[in-house]
Amino acid sequence: MTNILDDYALMSPLRHRNNWLKLAIVLFGLLVGVSSTSPITPFFIALCMSFTTIVLGRAPFKLYLKLLLAPLGFAITGVIIIAFFSGSGHELLSFELIGYPLSVKADGLELALLVLSRSLSGMCCLYFLSLTTPMIELFAVLKATRLPESVIELSMLIYRYIFVFLDMALSIRYAQTVRLGYSNFRRSIHSMGMLGSTLFIRTWEQGDKLFLAMNSRCYDGKMTLFEVHRPLRATELVLTFAYFLSTVILFYFTKNISIV
Amino acid sequence: MHIMEGFLPTPWWQIWFAVYIPVILYGIHKLNRLVKEKREILPLLAVAGAFVFVLSSLKLPSVTGSSSHPTGTGVAAIIFGPAISAVLGTIVLLYQALFLAHGGITTMGANVFSMGIVGPLVAYLVYKAGMKAKLNFYAVIFLASALGNWATYVTTSMQLALAFPAGGVLTFGGFLSSFGKFAAVFAITQLPLAIMEGAVSALLFKYVVNVKSEILVEMKVIEDSVVRKLKGIST
Structure with a gap:
């Protein structure tokens, strides 16, 4: 919870590159990854993106590994279910668990690997x-997408207040922990409830104050933002195109390859 | 239950986006009308969204040793209604995908459908029905948020089962058998988690009623008479 990725994005050297280029790279990776039919292309995308993030974006390597491991719990549970229960090909492995037959079939395992690799590349x-991109940079992009004004405004305000309340929640939680508020299960539940309610009431008061403050500064439902103009550089373009091209070629040639 | 980025194969993530877009358009429409009517509601909604985000990023005390997070949307639905919750849920999920890498962009449609639409809707309906039946306020909150959480988890299992039916081809039997398996595996953590979320939500409302009940009356969450009864003040 304390690892808000935005903190690292603010320090990244890639922050000062063109936002649209970065978004294009990400969307391309997501779409190709999700539509690939063999696990090779997603692994390639994952490798390229990790390289860019760690080497060019200077993200701490240890943190990156930790981040990759965190959501894997869900992925592995899901993948195991898929491996065991889907597919109809020949059996690779079968055993009985408490009298209940379990077996891994070839195409089930193939599908499980594919799903795992897609999740990895997406992540x-x-x-x-x-x-590499702090949220503030993305708001300018959001403005350009012509989403309704109210939604963008709402997301900007939410973004601001996440940090205020996160701070508040952490200090309340710390105070509770020091007073043994989480020493056993019953107390933890009570402490959580208290934390939530205090947060809610504080939120409410903050909202009132915010309205007052913004109103007295002539808020009319619009906050003006200026997008910093960041020209594309030739090397960036060449690198991106090389990446796109190699991914598409790999995608084309590994279409029908299966690993298992 | 966040479905990870890339987990849903090609036809399914588009289908869930298609289901989700009309609902969110309706939510935005409602939001726009609300903001036009009462301008002071926007800062309030913003802090509420941040509240949902922070609530859902707090770890609940764990039972099984795994870390677990409340969805927080049940509370939002009870206070703001399901349509607004859907919009707040979308923004919160986008931030969760970008800040904490919970969920993803292509699976946003499916995730918002289960966590931002079905869960809050169930919680809201249970809450309304329970209040109409004049049950105990805290019991109703408990039920609403626990059932909302379960509805979310059943929807997620259903989405996964539709995408990965047993036997590889989508048949009714294959869907059912796969659904049973996903539901059974997730039940291990989700059943106790939902009960805990219900308990925490009920306690949350209890403290709010004790300290600042006028907020809830003002938002038309509960009526004044109910508050008086809860506080033991005779009218």
């Missing part, structure tokens, strides 16, 4: 975006 793409 690497997302981490590339979140570790």
Whole structure:
């Protein structure tokens, strides 16, 4: 919870590159990754994106590994279910668990690997975006997409207040922990409830104050933002195109290859 | 239950986006009308969104040793209604995908559908029905947020089962058998988690009623008479 990725994005040297280029790279990776039919292309995308994030974006390597491991719990549970229960090909492995037959079939395992690799590539793409682009940069992009004004305004205000309340929640939680508020299960539940309610009430008061403050500064439902103009450089373009081209070629040639 | 980036194969993530877009358009429409009517609501909604984000990023005390997070959307639905919750849920999920890498961009449609639409809707309906039946306020909150959490988890299992039916081809039997398996595996963590979320939400409302009940009356969450009864003040 304390690892808000935005903190790292603010320090990344890639922050000062063109936002649209970064978004294009991420979207390309996501779409190719999700539509690939063999695990090779997604692994390639994952490798490229990780390289860019760590070497060019200077994200700490240890943190990156930790981040990759965190959501894998969900992925592995899901993948195991897929490996065991889908597919109809020949059996690779079968055993009985408490009298209940379990077997891994070839195409089930293939599908499981494919899904795992797709998740991995998707995660690497997302981490590339979140570790190199602070949210503030993305608001300018959001403005250009012509989403309704109210939604953008709402997301900007939410973004601001996440940090205020996160700070508040952490200090309340710290105070509770020091007073043994989480020493056993019953107390933890009570402490959580208290934390939530205090947070809610504080939120409410803050909202009132915010309205007052903004109103007295002539808020009319619009906050003006200026996008910093960041020209594309030739080397960036060449690198991106090389990456796109090699991914597409790899995608084309590994279409029908299966690993298992 | 966040479905990870890249987990849903090609036809399914588009299908869930298609289901989700009309609902969110309706939510935005409602939001726009609300903001036009009462301009002071926007800062309030913003802090509420941040509240949902922070609530959902707090770890609940764990039972099984795995880390687990409340969805927080049940509370939002009870206070703001399901349509606004859907919009708040979308923004919160986008931030969760970008800040904490929970969920993803292509699976946003499916995730918002389960966590931002179905869960809050169930919580809201249970809450309304329970209040109409004049049950105990805290019991109703408990039920609403626990059932909302379960609805989310059943929807997620259903989405996964539709995408990965047993036997590889989508048949009714294959869907059912796969659904049973996903539901059974996730049940291990989700059943106790939902009960805990219910308990925490009920306690949350209890403290709010004790300290600052006028907020809830003002938002038309509960009526004044209910508050008086809860506080033991005779009218």
